[in-house]
Amino acid sequence: MQRTFHSRVPWAIVGGLIWLSLLDFPSITLTPQLDHSWQGVLSYASERGLQFGRDVVFTYGPLGYLKNQVYASSGLAERLIWEIFFKGILAALIxxxxxxxxxxxxxGFLISVVIASRYPQCDTADTLYLLTMTWLVLLAACGSRRGCGMQNIWLVVAPFILASLALIKFTFxxxxxxxxxxxxxxxxxxxxxxxxLLVVGSFVLTFLLGWLLAGQGIENLWPYVKFSAEISHGYAYxxxxxxxxxxxxxxxVACSLLVASTLCSAFPRAGRANSLGxxxxxxxxxxxxxxxxxxxxDIHVVYTFTCYxxxxxxxxAFFQAPAKLRPVVGWSTFLVIPLCFLGLCFGKPAFAVENVFAVVSRFDDNTTVLLDFPGYRRAME
Incomplete structure (x- = not known):
C-alpha cells in the first residue's frame, strides 16, 4: 500500500502541474472588435435566455459562452467552474x-503537451477540445479491450463529456x-x-437534456443545426x-505522413473487427x-499544426503497427513533429522559447486567480 502511494504521488504532482498550466481563465476585456463582440453576444444570450436557432443564428451553441476568452460578469461563475472541470478532465487524459x-x-509526450498546447497571442482552445474528444474515444475503446482500470471510467464518462462539448459549438x-x-x-x-447502445443512448439523452437545461426550446434544435450548417458552408467563401x-x-506533408502512419497502424487491425471505428x-x-x-x-494555421x-x-500509445511496417510508421509519425514545429515557427520563430516563459507566467496567473478570485474580478472590471 505504501509503495503504491509513493508511486502515485509523482503522477499526482505532474497532473496538478499540467492542469495548472492548461487553465485559461478569461483575460481579455470587451472591446469593439470582431471576435470580442461575438463572444460578448454569447454571454448576453446566455444571460437573457435567447433561443439559438431563432433569436441567435450562429455556429456556437447555448453553452458557447463557456469557451469565451473575453471577460464578462454574466455567466462568469459557470465559465470558471467549466474551465476548472474541463481542464481537469484533459489533464487526466494526458x-x-x-x-x-x-x-x-x-x-517526450509530456514535453510536447507543454510546448504545443500553447501559442503566443493565439487561442488554441479549439485544438484542445478536438483532441479531448479524440483521446476520450480512444481511451474508452482501449478500455473495452483491457476491461479494467481507469479506461472503464473513460467509457462511462465519454458520452456525457461529448454531449456537453456538443452544446458549445456546431463543429463539436x-x-x-x-x-x-x-x-x-x-x-x-x-x-x-x-x-x-448505451453509448449512443447516453449521448443523445445527455445532449437533449443539456439543451433543455440551457433554456432552449426543443423546437429550435433543428433550426440551430440547419442555420449553423449554412453558415459553416459559406464561411470559406x-x-x-x-x-x-x-x-x-x-x-x-505532415497531414500525409499522419494519415499514412494511422492507416498502417490501425487498418491492419480492422480485419479483426475492432479498429474501423x-x-x-x-x-x-x-x-x-x-x-x-x-x-x-492566417494565425489559424496554428490549430492545424498543434493538433497534428x-x-x-x-x-x-494506442496503436502498434505490424512488425514489417513498424520502422516506416515510427519514422513517419516522428517526422510529423518537426514539420509542425517548423510550421509554427513560420508564424513566430521563437515560439518555443516564448512558450516556456508563458507557461511559467500562466502558473503564476492561474494560481493568483484560484487563490484571490475577488482580486481577479476587480482587476478585470
Missing part, C-alpha cells in the same frame, strides 16, 4: 496516455456525433451491442484566406484540424 508509454517516449456537435458513431461501430464489431506556400506544403475518429480529427487552420489560413503535433505524439 496522464492516462502518458502512462501507456515507456519512460523516454512518455517524457458534428465531431461528437462522429465519435459516438465510432464507439458504436467499435463495440458492435467487438460483439458488445449493449455497450454500443466569406472568410477564406490562402496560406503561404511554405506553410501550406509543410502542412500537406477508431480509424474514423482519427481521420475525422485530421480533417477538422485542417479545416480549422487552412480555410482561413499532439496527435502524432499520442497515437503510438
Amino acid at each position: 496522464l492516462e496516455i502518458a502512462v501507456r508509454f515507456p519512460k523516454r517516449p512518455r517524457i 456537435l458534428l465531431f461528437a456525433g462522429v465519435n459516438v458513431a465510432s464507439l458504436a461501430i467499435h463495440f458492435f464489431s467487438c460483439g458488445r451491442r449493449r455497450a454500443a 466569406a472568410m477564406g484566406i490562402g496560406a503561404r506556400p511554405a506553410v501550406f506544403w509543410l502542412a500537406i 477508431l480509424l474514423l475518429t482519427i481521420l475525422a480529427v485530421i480533417f477538422l484540424a485542417w479545416k480549422e487552420g487552412f480555410v482561413r489560413a 503535433w499532439l496527435l502524432a505524439a499520442s497515437l503510438p
Whole structure:
C-alpha cells in the first residue's frame, strides 16, 4: 500500500502541474472588435435566455459562452467552474496516455503537451477540445479491450463529456456525433451491442437534456443545426484566406505522413473487427484540424499544426503497427513533429522559447486567480 502511494504521488504532482498550466481563465476585456463582440453576444444570450436557432443564428451553441476568452460578469461563475472541470478532465487524459508509454517516449509526450498546447497571442482552445474528444474515444475503446482500470471510467464518462462539448459549438456537435458513431461501430464489431447502445443512448439523452437545461426550446434544435450548417458552408467563401506556400506544403506533408502512419497502424487491425471505428475518429480529427487552420489560413494555421503535433505524439500509445511496417510508421509519425514545429515557427520563430516563459507566467496567473478570485474580478472590471 505504501509503495503504491509513493508511486502515485509523482503522477499526482505532474497532473496538478499540467492542469495548472492548461487553465485559461478569461483575460481579455470587451472591446469593439470582431471576435470580442461575438463572444460578448454569447454571454448576453446566455444571460437573457435567447433561443439559438431563432433569436441567435450562429455556429456556437447555448453553452458557447463557456469557451469565451473575453471577460464578462454574466455567466462568469459557470465559465470558471467549466474551465476548472474541463481542464481537469484533459489533464487526466494526458496522464492516462502518458502512462501507456515507456519512460523516454512518455517524457517526450509530456514535453510536447507543454510546448504545443500553447501559442503566443493565439487561442488554441479549439485544438484542445478536438483532441479531448479524440483521446476520450480512444481511451474508452482501449478500455473495452483491457476491461479494467481507469479506461472503464473513460467509457462511462465519454458520452456525457461529448454531449456537453456538443452544446458549445456546431463543429463539436458534428465531431461528437462522429465519435459516438465510432464507439458504436467499435463495440458492435467487438460483439458488445449493449455497450454500443448505451453509448449512443447516453449521448443523445445527455445532449437533449443539456439543451433543455440551457433554456432552449426543443423546437429550435433543428433550426440551430440547419442555420449553423449554412453558415459553416459559406464561411470559406466569406472568410477564406490562402496560406503561404511554405506553410501550406509543410502542412500537406505532415497531414500525409499522419494519415499514412494511422492507416498502417490501425487498418491492419480492422480485419479483426475492432479498429474501423477508431480509424474514423482519427481521420475525422485530421480533417477538422485542417479545416480549422487552412480555410482561413492566417494565425489559424496554428490549430492545424498543434493538433497534428499532439496527435502524432499520442497515437503510438494506442496503436502498434505490424512488425514489417513498424520502422516506416515510427519514422513517419516522428517526422510529423518537426514539420509542425517548423510550421509554427513560420508564424513566430521563437515560439518555443516564448512558450516556456508563458507557461511559467500562466502558473503564476492561474494560481493568483484560484487563490484571490475577488482580486481577479476587480482587476478585470
